[in-house]
Amino acid sequence: MNTGGVALTCPTPRLMDDGGSNFILAAGLHQLGVDQIRPWQNTVLEAWYRGQDCLVLSGTGSGKSLCFQLPAVVQNKVVLVISPLISLMRDQVQTLQNKGISACFLGSAQTDKSTESAALRGEFRLVYLCPESLVRLKHELQDLQSKSGIALLAIDEAHCISKWGHDFRPTYARLGTLKSSLPGVPIMALTATATVTVREEIVRSLGLREPLVHVNSFYRENLHFHCRHTVGKQSTWETDLGPFFPLEKIKPKVNISESEEEEEDEEAEETMTDFQAGDAVNMDTYIDLTDELQMEAPICQTVSAAQPITIIYAPTRKLVEQLATWVAKRGYVAEPYHAGLPKNQLAATYSRFRSGVCRCVVATIAFGMGIDKSDIRRVIHYGYPQSIEALHQETGRAGRDGQVAQCVLFANLVRAPSLLPNPGRSAEQTYICKEMLRQLFTYSSSRSGCRAKLLLSYFGEEKPVGWKCGSCDLCIKGPEKSIDITADSALLLRAVQQVQHLANSGSSARPANVVHALVPRNSRRPQAQALQCLPCFGSGVHRHPKFWQSLSNTLVGLGFLTPLRCGASRRIHGAMELTTEGNVGLQAIQKQEAVPQLKSLVPSVELEMTLQMGPRSMRLEARDGLCSEGNGKFCFRCRQPGHWTSKCNQKAPPAAQGEVPARKGDGGQCFRCGLTGHWARHCPGGPMKGRRASKALALGGEGVDFSERPAKRQRGTRR
DSSP states (O other), rough: OOOOOOOOOOHHHHHHTTTTEEEHHHHHHHHHHOOOHHHHHHHHHHHHHOOOOOEEETTTTSSSSSSHHHHHHHHHSSEEEESHHHHHHHHHHHHHHHHTOOOOEETTOOHHHHHHHHHHHHOSSSEEEEEHHHHHTTTHHHHHHHTOOOOEESSGGGGGGGGGGTOOOOOHHHHGHHHHHHHTTOOEESSSSHHHHHHHHHHHHTTOOEEEEEEEEOOTTTTEEEEOOOOOOGHHHHHHHHHTSOSSOOOOOOOOOOOOOOOOOOOHHOOSSOOOOOOOOOOOOOOTTOOOTTOOOOOOSOOOTTTTTTEESSSSSHHHHHHHHHHHTTTEEEEEETTTOOOOHHHHHHHHHHHOOOOOOETTTOTTTTOSSSOEEEEEEEEEOSSSSHHHHHHHOOOOSSSSSEEEEEEOOOSBBBBOOTTTTOHHHHHHHHHHHHHHHHHHHHHHOOOHHHHHHHHOOOOOOOOOOOOSSSHHHOOOOOBBOHHHHHHHHHHHHHHHHHTTOOOOOOGGGHHHHHHHOOOOOHHHHHHHGGGGTHHHHOHHHHHHHHHHHHHHHHEEEESSSSSOOOOOOOOEEEOHHHHHHHHHHHHTTOOHHSSSOOOOOOHHHHHHHHHOOHHHHHHHHHHHHTTOOOOBTOOBBOOOGGGGGOOOOOOOOTOSSSSSSSOOOTTOEEEEEEEEGGTTTTOOOOOHHHHHHHHHHTTTTOOOOOOOOOOOOOO
């Protein structure tokens, strides 16, 4: 059994019994196939033996499973393990059975009905089950505790219980009753990704009493992190992925199934995903390959050992299949993997990947949970995941053998990502998911510091000032040139403050209208009208509106602004409000004092690009009309302030036949007669629809009799 990474020399653990004497667990370790044990595992096991609850945070593949498997071997009691993935439970049960340890799993995929009754009689030392089964068997498990005894209740992937976790599941939220329904049974919660907020919610939701919280370092020096900009189009695949997959002379056959039984709409396929971070997911929707893994897939490709093992994660099923085809055509054994493919094909792909026949799997997040493969050399995300936790968990599958592995994120670093759609997501979950996505965007678009240090800081692990990993793209490239954003930050902070006060006074203006206050829009909406009384109105027209959106995200990262819980939009750029630090910074700017964070800032990729975007020409023209007598109104037809274009008395100048107006607002092109200088509703030929209108437009109005009208169709007749 792999205890995670490079084994550390440590004495065989000794646990204190009630009499104070020591007993050695060498027999149990030998049965599990473990030669050496890490010190942190010994600490957790001793806490369990004392009956203390535990919260264990350790990286993927570090040996967390040993902490709940060993108690089942050394004590004549049952250990219950709550796991979210059926295929993962089946894999671990099969491995334990091969070692002579009695284990089983309970759930919808268990075809042997006698297994459940045998498990409830205490015939298995390790019983894996999903949260639904635990709730359903609540009373039976209480009887099991009174008869055979339950040594430990382990909750794997414990971050699923937290709404601030990247993989929140409502079924996990019902585990909070375990402490009362199974009193006296120690609980061990385990996860590989949890921020400080998630840890606190896990302890609170599960009702852990004075638990031992053990947090291993999230840093793995053999993982090299890189973030690269791409628009993600097929035309950029050669530039983005070509260096990772150079053309091979021998092209293997592609094992990609094109199912004709169910054809989905192409537009729906583009946005279809298997699981969405932060969403409520039913356990039955997970891919279960338990009945298919016994099948041996035929080997029809010539595998080159020079092809490094690679996982490519893509956000949609359509992109998964396209990328798998593209990589395979370059001579690599590549296969797609997503929940929309047949189970037998998924099982074959899974088996070939584990055996080393398949060298590259292009997948959604349905692939990789619990896979025990140590020689994965590259994990590539082609598109944003939905959180830093998801990124960390998926990249953690690389380099488990301790050798160097590449973790590369390709994404549009200029355009802020949006949440994947999910109609079942609540307003609170939407806010939480947007905040996690915003932090991921800040991480990926950063151009200063160290990628590894940014990741560690997100999980609450602080490194000394000046510490760098030396292997990420930021450390290799070096720091970028810093800029002074004090003046623009002052404008934005003042605008946020003024709009917030206006919204609190009962006005129709909302906090989300800050950018509209800085760069006014030609709109008659009440919200836009209410902004005209603010001192900041129109003060930001020298910048593009996207610049202010990017700057707001930068100030959130610096702690000057914080997002508001309002709106159902899936975009991360939304309403903001000033923090205490933001108020202090604004007061310092007003006193003409320097604010170090704003005086010298290395801009993100998004902020750098939006700085280069010039102001919109219409905004600059409208700025001339922002005067007291114009009341903020501006007409784009006569170029005069004081009224809107729709209320302008000046008529568009007549245009010759076929002439196209020079600019928008000076007249239109009629689709009825094909002439310019008037719109269709003012056409002298009267109304005309359908194919007659298309013919008129094609002929430019020539030879068309506008007085002719088609006869009305009688009801009940066919056209």
